[in-house]
Structure formats: C-alpha cells, structure tokens
Amino acid sequence: xxxxxxxxxxxxxxxxxxxxxxxxxxxxxxxxxxxxxxxxxxxxxxxxxxxxxxxxxxxxxxxxxxxxxxxxxxxxxxxxxxxxxxxxxxxxxxxxxxxxxxxxxxxxxxxxxxxxxxxxxxxxxxxxxxxxxxxxxxxxxxxxxxxxxxxxxxxxxxxxxxxxxxxxxxxxxxxxxxxxxxxxxxxxxxxxxxxxxxxxxxxxxxxxxxxxxxxxxxxxxxxxxxxxxxxxxxxxxxxxxxxxxxxxxxxxxxxxxxxxxxxxxxxxxxxxxxxxxxxxxxxxxxxxxxxxxxxxxxxxxxxxxxxxxxxxxxxxxxxxxxxxxxxxxxxxxxxxxxxxxxxxxxxxx
Numbered sequence: 001x002x003x004x005x006x007x008x009x010x011x012x013x014x015x016x017x018x019x020x021x022x023x024x025x026x027x028x029x030x031x032x033x034x035x036x037x038x039x040x041x042x043x044x045x046x047x048x049x050x051x052x053x054x055x056x057x058x059x060x061x062x063x064x065x066x067x068x069x070x071x072x073x074x075x076x077x078x079x080x081x082x083x084x085x086x087x088x089x090x091x092x093x094x095x096x097x098x099x100x101x102x103x104x105x106x107x108x109x110x111x112x113x114x115x116x117x118x119x120x121x122x123x124x125x126x127x128x129x130x131x132x133x134x135x136x137x138x139x140x141x142x143x144x145x146x147x148x149x150x151x152x153x154x155x156x157x158x159x160x161x162x163x164x165x166x167x168x169x170x171x172x173x174x175x176x177x178x179x180x181x182x183x184x185x186x187x188x189x190x191x192x193x194x195x196x197x198x199x200x201x202x203x204x205x206x207x208x209x210x211x212x213x214x215x216x217x218x219x220x221x222x223x224x225x226x227x228x229x230x231x232x233x234x235x236x237x238x239x240x241x242x243x244x245x246x247x248x249x250x251x252x253x254x255x256x257x258x259x260x261x262x263x264x265x266x267x268x269x270x271x272x273x274x275x276x277x278x279x280x281x282x283x284x285x286x287x288x289x290x291x292x293x294x295x296x297x298x299x300x301x302x303x304x305x306x307x308x309x310x311x312x313x314x315x316x317x318x319x320x321x322x323x324x325x326x327x328x329x330x331x332x333x334x335x336x337x338x339x340x341x342x343x344x345x346x347x348x349x
Contacts, residue, residue, distance in 0.1 A: 033064055037069075038056075059286065098165070106124075135278065135313045160230045161195065193215065245264075
C-alpha cells in the first residue's frame with residue numbers, strides 16, 4: 001500500500017511540474033479586471049516561483065487578473081506565449097526575458113497591440129519598454145567583489161559569470177572586474193580563470209571550476225561566482241578536491257542551498273534580493289500602467305535605444321553572522337529548513 005501511495009505521489013508531482021513548465025496563457029475569467037501578462041523565461045530553481053507567487057498575490061490584491069506562462073528557456077516559445085497573451089487581451093506585459101536581444105520581438109508584438117511593457121529583473125535591449133524593475137546590478141557586483149577582496153586581498157581568483165546572452169550578466173561581471181582591477185594592477189590578485197556560463201547552469205560552473213583547479217594546482221584564494229547556482233557548481237568541484245571551506249566563494253539570490261553552505265562555511269556570502277518586494281513593486285506598477293497612470297520610476301537606464309524609466313531596488317549582503325537578521329527575518333528562508341541540513345555544531349542559533 002505504501003508503495004502505491006508513493007507512486008501516486010510521484011505521478012502527481014510529475015504532472016504538477018508538467019503543468020508549470022508547459023503553462024500556456026489562458027483567457028481571464030473576469031472581463032472587468034485589468035489583465036496583466038507575466039512571461040517567464042524558464043521556471044527553474046526556487047527563485048522564479050517565489051517571484052511569480054508574490055506577483056500574483058499582489059496583483060490580485062489590487063484587483064487585477066494575471067496570465068502567466070513559462071517558456072522553459074525557449075525564445076520562440078516565449079514569443080508565441082506573449083502573442084497568445086496579447087490575443088487574450090492583456091493591458092500590460094511583464095517580461096522576464098531569456099535572451100535580452102531576442103526579446104525585442106516580444107516587446108514589438110506587445111507594443112503593436114498598444115500593450116505596455118515592463119522589463120522584469122533583466123533589461124530587454126534596443127526596445128521601447130515602458131519600465132524596468134530590478135535590483136541594482138552594479139551594486140551587486142560591488143558587493144560580491146568588494147567582500148572577497150576585503151577578506152582575500154591577495155591570491156589567485158576564479159571568476160564565473162552568468163549567461164553570455166544576458167546583458168545583466170555582463171554588467172555584473174564588468175563591475176566585479178572594476179572592483180578587482182586595483183588589486184590586479186598591484187599584482188596582489190591574479191585572475192587565473194574568467195568566463196561566462198551557458199544559461200547560468202551549475203553543471204557548467206562545476207566543469208569550469210574543475211579546469212581552474214587543475215590549471216592552478218589547487219592554489220585558489222577566491223571564487224567570484226555571480227549567483228548561487230554557479231557558486232554551488234564551483235563548491236562541488238572544491239569539495240571533490242578537499243578545498244571547500246578553504247576558498248572564499250561569493251553568490252547571489254540567497255537560495256536555500258547557498259544559505260546552508262554559508263552556515264557550514266563552504267560559501268562565504270550571498271547577495272540577498274528581497275524578490276517578494278521586487279515582484280510586488282512590478283505588480284503595482286503594472287496595475288498603474290493598466291489604469292493609464294504614471295509609474296513611480298526614479299531612475300533611468302539605457303538599453304541601447306532609449307533611457308528606460310527604472311525602479312532599482314537595494315540588495316543586501318548575507319553572511320553567516322546575519323542570516324537570522326535578513327533572510328530568516330523576512331521569511332524568505334526558515335531557520336528550521338536551514339538547520340535540519342546542518343550538524344548540531346553548525347546550526348544557526
């Protein structure tokens with residue numbers, strides 16, 4: 001009987017994932033509510049599900065109907081889903097692009113139907129978007145590189161950047177290198193490996209780190225990983241060479257696995273972005289645009305075609321010493337989930 005129940009549960013989980021990953025836009029039920037489309041490039045990892053849940057919750061509080069779709073990393077599929085959303089009568093498109101350049105087609109499809117566009121978390125390049133809502137990537141890069149340089153001002157560095165298709169990954173990388181440059185010029189820091197990673201895949205970061213360990217004979221002071229997935233791949237390679245905990249590793253997103261690694265000492269820091277707040281702000285701005293109201297943008301950022309009105313939120317550095325005061329306090333992670341993965345002597349009190 002238990003085996004049967006386990007099989008039923010497994011099938012249910014698979015069907016749930018299939019629904020999420022193959023979601024197609026559907027026509028909203030209530031014609032009186034403003035319809036907002038949320039196009040997500042790929043619902044992978046814990047990050048984007050948190051964004052979607054928070055976005056939907058805030059939009060519904062404000063009386064809007066949300067149509068969401070997951071493109072599973074396929075640019076053509078994302079374009080088709082956006083076109084379907086436009087046909088369904090959305091007033092505003094919130095777009096999280098897979099490829100910042102190819103996403104221009106999606107903006108064009110929306111704007112041709114007089115649909116306002118919010119570029120979410122990643123900026124669509126060379127396009128007429130109405131608003132950009134994200135975190136300050138320049139500040140994130142400064143936080144990551146600055147933390148590592150402060151705690152490891154000398155030695156060999158490995159830099160693992162995000163997707164080469166994403167302008168945000170480049171902006172992050174450029175700022176990191178800018179912070180390290182004075183140390184490099186003095187000869188204190190030497191970058192022994194530096195590269196971008198296809199689709200931010202941890203598996204690619206793992207392979208990249210293995211090569212860096214081999215070429216440097218394990219002589220590495222720090223790994224400047226642009227997010228927690230890349231950090232996790234690097235840490236796996238470090239573990240296999242008994243270097244985990246001996247090499248500083250940065251990250252971004254405050255994923256549960258990363259927070260656990262920070263607590264146990266395998267990862268040094270992460271940059272926490274209160275994504276529930278980002279998603280809520282995007283939902284609020286989408287409703288404002290749907291009503292024909294002005295946005296609350298207080299910044300501008302150039303996307304190659306125009307200066308896009310922007311709302312850039314502030315990130316937070318998380319280390320072992322402030323886990324409780326940041327991600328736990330905000331309810332982003334729970335102390336129970338963190339501690340249940342740790343031995344008693346490493347648990348957060």
